[in-house]
Amino acid sequence: MSLYCGIAFKRKFFWCYRLLSTYVTKTRYLFELKEDDDACKKAQQTGAFYLFHGLAPLLQTSAHQYMAPQHSLLELERLLGKFGQNAQRIDDSVLIGCSEQQKAWFALDLGLDNSSSISASLSKPEMETELKGSFIELRKALLQLNAKDASLLSTAQALLRWHDAHQFCSRSGQPTKKNLAGSKRVCPSNNIIYYPQVAPVVITLVSDGTRCLLARQSSFPKGMYSALAGFCDIGESVEETVRREVAEEVGLEVESLQYCASQHWPFPNSSLMIAYHATVKPGQTEIQVNLRELETAAWFSHHEVATALKRKGPYTQQQNGTFPFWLPPKLAISHQLIKEWVEKQTSSSLPA
Numbered sequence: 277m278s279l280y281c282g283i284a285f286k287r288k289f290f291w292c293y294r295l296l297s298t299y300v301t302k303t304r305y306l307f308e309l310k311e312d313d314d315a316c317k318k319a320q321q322t323g324a325f326y327l328f329h330g331l332a333p334l335l336q337t338s339a340h341q342y343m344a345p346q347h348s349l350l351e352l353e354r355l356l357g358k359f360g361q362n363a364q365r366i367d368d369s370v371l372i373g374c375s376e377q378q379k380a381w382f383a384l385d386l387g388l389d390n391s392s393s394i395s396a397s398l399s400k401p402e403m404e405t406e407l408k409g410s411f412i413e414l415r416k417a418l419l420q421l422n423a424k425d426a427s428l429l430s431t432a433q434a435l436l437r438w439h440d441a442h443q444f445c446s447r448s449g450q451p452t453k454k455n456l457a458g459s460k461r462v463c464p465s466n467n468i469i470y471y472p473q474v475a476p477v478v479i480t481l482v483s484d485g486t487r488c489l490l491a492r493q494s495s496f497p498k499g500m501y502s503a504l505a506g507f508c509d510i511g512e513s514v515e516e517t518v519r520r521e522v523a524e525e526v527g528l529e530v531e532s533l534q535y536c537a538s539q540h541w542p543f544p545n546s547s548l549m550i551a552y553h554a555t556v557k558p559g560q561t562e563i564q565v566n567l568r569e570l571e572t573a574a575w576f577s578h579h580e581v582a583t584a585l586k587r588k589g590p591y592t593q594q595q596n597g598t599f600p601f602w603l604p605p606k607l608a609i610s611h612q613l614i615k616e617w618v619e620k621q622t623s624s625s626l627p628a
């Protein structure tokens with residue numbers, strides 16, 4: 277091998293090695309499973325299944341935490357057999373990710389009736405006894421799950437809900453067919469492809485320089501306040517949505533805005549939460565609450581917000597009949613937005 281070839285080989289090897297990092301390999305593998313039903317079927321053989329019933333995940337309790345048990349294909353086939361179900365039902369499962377070692381993860385709902393006759397709802401109490409766990413509403417369980425399970429189950433629930441609600445073509449009225457991974461549905465009569473929907477939503481923490489604006493909807497738990505949120509309208513940029521939502525909900529004009537982070541949020545449907553910090557002019561801070569959207573909104577001082585962030589639940593009614601002021605839990609992006617604001621205020625008030 278000439279010196280030049282040697283260098284070229286080393287370079288090529290370096291780039292191959294770089295390309296084949298665990299993360300890249302994993303994403304390429306998941307891409308293949310979404311595109312190729314045969315590869316996905318093969319992945320089921322060595323994969324792991326998370327079970328749901330009526331969109332509630334199967335959970336087991338361990339040391340005041342919930343954990344989501346995994347089942348192998350063999351265990352699942354045995355379980356379905358025991359309940360007189362055809363193993364073909366496993367084709368209703370959806371791909372939700374894979375491990376670093378490329379063990380694919382799937383989710384299957386045993387409680388949803390699907391348009392095919394093989395998928396009748398299975399009795400929840402009998403399943404729970406058999407599986408030594410409980411099907412618990414995700415919203416109630418989320419705070420007691422570790423971050424990995426919370427994220428996986430949120431994705432799974434969102435995908436299972438979408439499939440359940442999109443079994444028919446909106447053009448032909450014919451049943452649509454899901455690919456094995458569940459990344460799309462196709463109408464066999466006109467080949468229209470449907471992809472899982474995500475609704476973009478902005479969430480904005482407005483500040484006037486020293487205080488921040490928090491609001492409540494009547495549906496929130498008592499005493500909880502959050503940043504302003506709103507769905508993007510068709511044709512809008514996210515920055516336009518921030519300005520419109522702030523004007524619509526509290527009657528203020530945004531002066532500047534800064535992107536913070538984003539998060540998938542499964543409730544009540546799949547949203548992509550896009551978080552911003554926004555400022556209004558110090559002299560223009562009079563709130564005019566839109567009562568069709570919010571119960572109330574108010575300015576809060578750094579001290580009030582920092583204290584509320586440290587407060588731990590449960591938030592029970594006080595003797596005077598009111599509830600303490602508290603903020604969304606760590607898991608919600610609104611918490612991250614508020615925490616970031618508190619930290620920025622703290623660091624800007626420190627002597628240089």
Ligand SMILES: NC(=O)c1ccc[n+]([C@@H]2O[C@H](COP(=O)([O-])OP(=O)(O)OC[C@H]3O[C@@H](n4cnc5c(N)ncnc54)[C@H](O)[C@@H]3O)[C@@H](O)[C@H]2O)c1
Pocket residue numbers: 475477479502503504505506507508539541543544545547549569604608609610611
């Ligand atoms: N993760 C978090 O930290 C966090 C915090 C606050 C709100 N959220 C989520 O943000 C979402 C939006 O907040 P909001 O309720 O204030 O929004 P909003 O202010 O846009 O008001 C909701 C209204 O918008 C309309 N709307 C327009 N497009 C819609 C769509 N695609 N789906 C449903 N309704 C649509 C409906 O009339 C609905 O009643 C909520 O679903 C909520 O769960 C998440």
Ligand SMILES: [Mg+2]
Pocket residue numbers: 504505506525569
């Ligand atoms: Mg809103």
